[in-house]
Amino acid sequence: MADFKSDFQRWIGLCNEEYLIKYANKGLYNRACKEIEKGVTVSYEFMDDHVRCALSDDSVCLLYGDIERFSCSCPSDKICKHVILAIVAYATQHQPAAGMGDAGDEPAVFKPDFGWLLQLHPSDFLQAFTAAQIEEVLFRLEYGEALEVAETSFLTVTLQLQQVEVSFDQEADLSRAMCSCKAKGNCIHKLECLLRYRLVHEIDDREALQADITDVSYDAEVAAEARALLAEVLGIGLAKLPETVCTRFELLAIAAHNGNLPALEKDLRGIKGELGLFFQRHVKFSQDVLLDRLARVYLGLAALEKSERPELKKQLLGSFKSKYHTVPHLTLYALGANPWETRSGYKGVTYYFFSLADKRIYTYTEARPVYYEGTSFTYATSYKSKAPWGGLVTMEELSHSQVSLTSAKTNREQRLSSSDETKLVVLPRENIEELDLGETLCRDLAERMGEGAGVLFEQATEHVFLLPTKSVLQVFYEAATQQLIITVEAHDGESIPLVIPYQGEFDKTIRYLENNKRLLELRDVYWLVQVRGDELYPISMLQGKSLTSLKLDL
Template sequence: MEEVSASLRAALLEADDEYLTGLSSKGTLNRGRKDLQALSPSAQAQGEELLVTLGAETCTLRVPLGDSACTCPARGVCRHLVSAILWAKAQLGQEAAPSAAESPAVPSAAEGSSVPSAGSEAPAREAPAAKEEPPRVSLRDFTPLLDYPFEALRRAMGAKRLSRLAARLQEEGLPPMEEGSVVTVRLPWEPAVVRLLIPPEHSSCSCHSRELCPHKAEAILLYQIAKGRLEPGELTAQEEEVWDAQALRGVTDAVCGAVAAQLRTGVSRLPPSAEGSMERLAAMAHSARLPELERSLRAAASMLGRYFSRSAAYRDEALLSVLADVFDRAQRLHAASEGELAVLAGSFREEYLPCPPLRLTLLGEREFHAASGYEGRVYYFWETRENRFYTWTAARPTIYDTPRRRMTGAFQAAPWQLEGTMARLYGVSIELRDGRAARGRRLSSSGESRAAVTGSLDPWDALPPERQYTDFSRLLRDLRPHLPDGPEADRVALLLPRFCGAPSFDRVSQTFRLPLWDAKLRRLVLEVRYRKEEQAVVDALERFAEKAVRRRKQSAFLVLCSLDGDALRFYPIEVYAGWGRHGARPRPASLPAGVRLHAARPGPQGAPQRLRFPRRAGRGRSDGDARSLRGILGELSGALADLLQSGADSLPPESADRMEALARQCEDTGLHTGAALFTRLGELLQSGRHQLSPEPLPLAEAVSRAARYVTLCRERLALDAAEEDWNNETEQNETEEEE
């Protein structure tokens, strides 16, 4: 064979079966070796290249071998190129051997097959079996893989895939890798097999993509981490977005200016176009990648729309709370550093990250109807290993629905490739693998997730005794850290009441109430606000209460706790009849008509009559202080609502004196922060009367801080009042029993 260049000679001699498999595939390698037995190749050197003729096809071999070309129409490294590489390597091996002139051209023992010599028509003889050699150490330099730029890999993978990889590495560690002539990386979560070659552009993947696919990018990143070139923690650090500071400040300045102008003008003097202005600001926030600010602006626009349409659902306090949140968030974004921007900006769509294998059992479900045009059901699963709740939501749009097309939740198909409907998951244990969960432990119905039923499991056996609340005061202590805005999965609890009182219906607020008492006679009230969609829930609870006196069976309630204004609310998700009784199954609170529920266990004498009437809250020692605080907070909220309605420019002169008087009341009550805030507000109103064009931002900042302060005080007061009432009721009932 003619003389070839040194670089091509080295590449051909180094190309073993593993490398050729990485360039093409195992099948192409076997086909090329088989075809070579029936061919009589010839070669001609042309500079740095080698032309090999194989019958009707001509192959041009060059460095790197992946850039070689063939006259056949196949793309990439075809079987002709594989045959040409095998033949050329065998020829070079014969020239290097001392007995090359006396023996026919055959491939080396490492190739494991015979190759005919140039110009020979007879098939070559089999080479004698060689002794087994130790594993060949690769002489290839994989530095290009280690130096591959991270930005290119990040673009190929995408931000979501990169964050999922970081989560997998933290929980599962590195996947298996094999390093030889090529680096073989197996991705068990895809599944995919990537063979990394030099240069990296010639790497192959089981997805058959010739470009830098996400699998190849992921494999290169894993190799860099395995070699210590990159730390796993740097994946999330490198994921941070680059923010346009000028565009961001432009949006935040516009938002702060708009809110400040509305507070100086007053809602009563705003034109109807103010709603559209807030929508335009929301679009600007969307373009600047500020989703949380966008949501708040759209909420403000919706409330302004209710005001201009004279909707009964409009409330000054609600609009003021949203405007305060908008102004506060815009100010914090304006002053935030690059490290804080991602947290303050939020995300347009929450990412579902991989979670470890979960052992779940379904405990309850509730129906929801959102004003945004979606409805569905939220399912509550208990995880028996971690001892905490997970949720899964089945939602669908209702814009195209008609009354005939709507279906009940009983026909909801089970997720995670389970057979049957969700109703079959009650009373069983399921094992979920390759699951994904978002913040707040909200599970995804990803097609990659797999679940299997592992056996039967009663709910009272699934929950540990400490999570079956018979003491309502302990319930409040456990739920308090997650109120008011904690994840829904952390605000779910299972109650085992001692007594069940008589239900009542408030016609003014259209609210159904069912009181429950624990063993220490602490009262807790289940509340359902009447709507057409909640009719079945109310009917089921009424039937439940009818049996309270005649039945002696312990029942359980799965409830969702929330803070509504200055009151603690408990919504019934499920009612369990005969808790702990063998064979009992949970029955949803939204049962269809005709299905009967049992009641909670009555008292020793058939539930004392005094327990059947709700005890008036606030009979404790601090009742006067609580009423005083509620009154002051109501006055503070009313003063801010008047300012929102009339605007700072149209308030009467005595408004500044009113703010100062409220500040003195706050100081006398112990609300020192409130006193400072309303003193500042009074000073700004007083100084604004003597200026032609007062600066609007300081007033907007003072109003925003005062509104948020009042909201936080009301939330804290509601939690303290609930705990105080329960403690006072316990003391009073114990005193009555002693007497």
């Protein structure tokens, strides 16, 4: 009993106004205090593992030294004013005397210990949270967040950008944590606050958690069969290859889908498409492209077979559908828009934005398949249509703006989703020269052109950056290659050709650029460029607050 009484008094020392209001509510706490003021008294009888509290209003409560363990003779099945009253009365009447040491000493102060939050193991998170919650929070950790930590009766972590706070008890139990979002069970805010708090104390759980939630199982027989087919095609050669091989690639692609081999499925269908062009004797067929793809996929399968690292296996396997996660806030600076069309029959417009916080380029794409009969997509209509995220502006206006997005959804390739949850606010646009562009600004062209060279197994990503230039030296149309070439001068004096391939749909734009002498008068312009092989393709020009998307604004 002596041990229980000591533990009980220590717990009572934590039960201040903040603590009781957090677990009950302010109204209940105030009513209990008023009852004490009216003269309600409590007598306490200590048992082996609890205290019997007899109130003068004939109610009887049992307290066990834990805010979540109690009972009361009243009908309430939740914490009631009688329980709160019994705790407050004991803290007021008994705790100072119980905390006294020798005569004249100050009352003992019981300070909560939150050290257990730093002693948790990643396996504890796997038990308390789902794999989807962990994946979501690991993504959020890549973004900055203003964190505020306060230690009182609780350790309260506030995510200031999200305006969410989570309070942890001194008891080593994650289920007792309380979040201001009021969601039932363990919400993602609890995990995010916990992992960010541990990061502040130099405990990084990200790698261990990522490894634990990564599924790298796949059908090895399908991978082996695909590797054999690739070797067969490379061995036979195109001249002796039967047209039925396209069917074999399609069937294997279906098997790859069922065998958790998404990257292989995509590659097999891509190879089938290239072979289809070959058998049609199509002008777009390229033997070099086909051989490069065959070799890359074959080597990728060989690497997958030998790999033992989960993160490398995940990279080699790819994913069926990119997952989008919520980012609390993004401030985006529009960089321009680019219309495009693929061999497989898709048309679309991609919009580029620079994030002022993490200094990366984000994209939003509107695209449609146009290979179905009766379907169409026009760039001009898309450009004039309303933007997602509230429909406050058109896509054209958005592509020239600076905006704030709250609850933005994006994936690991920084592609933005048109989620209805995302809210857009248009901000005053800054001068591009005044922005800290980070790695988005090209400072060494040779290094930028070499990025990604020799990388066999990573999924292809768009390579886009800002190129600062001193002037435009020459603009001419090269009939032999059907390309408009804009030669610009870098600040170090290097001449750099920017290439725009001819497309009938943009014939007027190309002629306008070719004959526009004002281009030669431009000074200190930033060009948003895309790397295509060993060439640079210009998307837009930026200077000050102004922006011109070459194919859509001219």
